[in-house]
Amino acid sequence: MGRIENRADAATRRLLVVADSDSYVKWGAALASTMPATWTTSLVVLASPVLPSRRQLADALAGTRFTTGDVHVLHLDDLGALVDRDDPHAVLLSLRGPFVRVVAPTLESRSNRPVLLSGFPGLTIPAVPKAVVYREQTDLVVLHSRREVREFRANAADLGVDRRFGLATLPFLADDRIPAGGRGTAGDAGRAAASDRTDLVFAAQAKVPTERDDRVRVLEALAEYARRHPGQRVVVKVRARRGEAQTHFEEHDYADLLHVADGVPSNLVVEDGPMAEKLARANAVVTVSSTTALEAVALRLPTLLLDDFGVSPAMINTVFEGSGLFGSLDDLVHGRFRHADAAWTNDNYFHGCDADDWFGRLDAFAEAREIVPLPRLERRHDLAGGLLRNAYERRRMLGSHDREPLGAAAWGLGLVARHVVRRLRRLQGVGGLPNAALRG
The missing domain is CATH 3.40.50.2000 (Glycogen Phosphorylase B;)
Incomplete structure (x- = not known):
């Protein structure tokens, strides 16, 4: 994997894709490949237990504007310096939900921070509140059907989270493959x-x-x-x-x-x-x-x-x-x-291209950023546990790549606490969230 290059250009805007697993690399690279020529794009993969192999990376990038030589593996601790150096107008956090929650605070607190986007590489119905909570410190969540947008907006309203949701045709679907007038990236x-x-x-x-x-x-x-x-x-x-x-x-x-x-x-x-x-x-x-x-x-x-x-x-x-x-x-x-x-396709993933609004929303955020720094993104739904909980979440996502000494202690305590909570729920007859709620 090659060294990331600074492709800044005064005439263009810059998007940095930050990904983790193979499916999120595929989605982030494919979505970035639909950007117009007025945007330059680069992609980094964060070191974590789900880091794709070189073969998986090549498969994930197939059909996009990226090659394995364009992609740099980066430690989370080095992401801030990269953002400060390259000053991207926007960062796409193409990450699992819990990882978005770990990474977003390191970026949204920076002066003249970039626009922060997140989203999903696949099916997200039924939309669950936790998926919104994980992404509450991003400006725009990219979704892929009218139904997804409705359900996520309803969840955000119930949670009191004021975030924008943008509609994009799933980028794996090519122009000549969409029924009923939909659109995506071209392919063979x-x-x-x-x-x-x-x-x-x-x-x-x-x-x-x-x-x-x-x-x-x-x-x-x-x-x-x-x-x-x-x-x-x-x-x-x-x-x-x-x-x-x-x-x-x-x-x-x-x-x-x-x-x-x-x-x-x-x-x-x-x-x-x-x-x-x-x-x-x-x-x-x-x-x-x-x-x-x-x-x-x-x-x-x-x-x-x-x-x-x-x-x-x-x-x-x-x-x-x-x-x-x-x-x-x-x-x-x-x-x-x-x-x-x-009738199902119209509401689920195969809307017409004129319904796509995610890029217009992104462009508006980027334009506003050039006039005045974007505001901080408040975390309204903090997880209990304070610093220890934050260290636990970081360790959960980074595994052995976590450099913080507090991570090991928080991980051990967190596993015990998790076991106790689950045991109490079973004894009280209170079920946890279904498996689908843990997606994100």
Whole structure:
């Protein structure tokens, strides 16, 4: 990974993307690649336990204006100096929610601070209040559907958080792939000839289904489909190889489970690599819950969302209710794929390009900054625990990359406190937030 260059130019504005995991690198790089020529862009990845490997980084940057040589790995403690040196007009915190909460205070307190943006690389429905709390010290949160904007605004109003939400077409969706007049970045994946589309692609999700037996059931259904279609490849698309980090921990890896499935045929394979390359060869897509389903809809590919494991916030698939895409493992075996309902697409990710307003909002913030320094961003929903809690959150995000001596002590105390709180909740019959609420 190369040394970051200062590309400041008096005639342009500057955006710095600060990312952590592979999915946030992909989203941040893709969104920055939609910026007009009046903005220059640079990207750094913060050192953390989810730091992508060089292979993952290359996959995440595929199809964007960045290469691995453009990207610099940076320690959080060095971010302030970089911002002071390069004076970006805006910083996109392309980070997991808890990490945004750790990083934002180091930037929003600076004199003539940059505009601070954040957002999400995938599905965020149902919108949960904690996702707003994590990002309350940013000026603008970028979302990707009319429904997301409505739900986040409602949560922010309930919390008393006065933040702006901007609508942007999901940047992985190319211009010629959006139904009903939507827009995204240009790409070649949608232009493959029909004769080249020979693969059924299963887009794996790290978090769901959780149980090992459920994942084996998925593989067995894919294997049966592969046996019935010997001339077709069935590709289990994964984000990470063994030992590589991901945004979300994956307990049961599909590659490791292949030997468990009964009689796996040779045309069922597990592959990593850029998703766009897999979709360029796909004639159908299946998943349990993945943004890839949206990419498939944009490509007008037959698509199937498996509902055998439920439709719930925990399964991260409630956003697809009403889409017409749900079906069973039996539907998969028999090749009964779907196409999305037009009414659903209009409210969910496939709005027209004229509805996108995020960049106009960003430009207005940047213009205001040139006239008068932007105000401080108040933290209204502080987490209990003061300095120790802040040190714990920092340690949680940075892991062994945390240089603060207080971090180790706070981490040990925090783990004990967390265990006690969860135990008390169970005894009192008070459930915590569902798994989906921990996304962000």
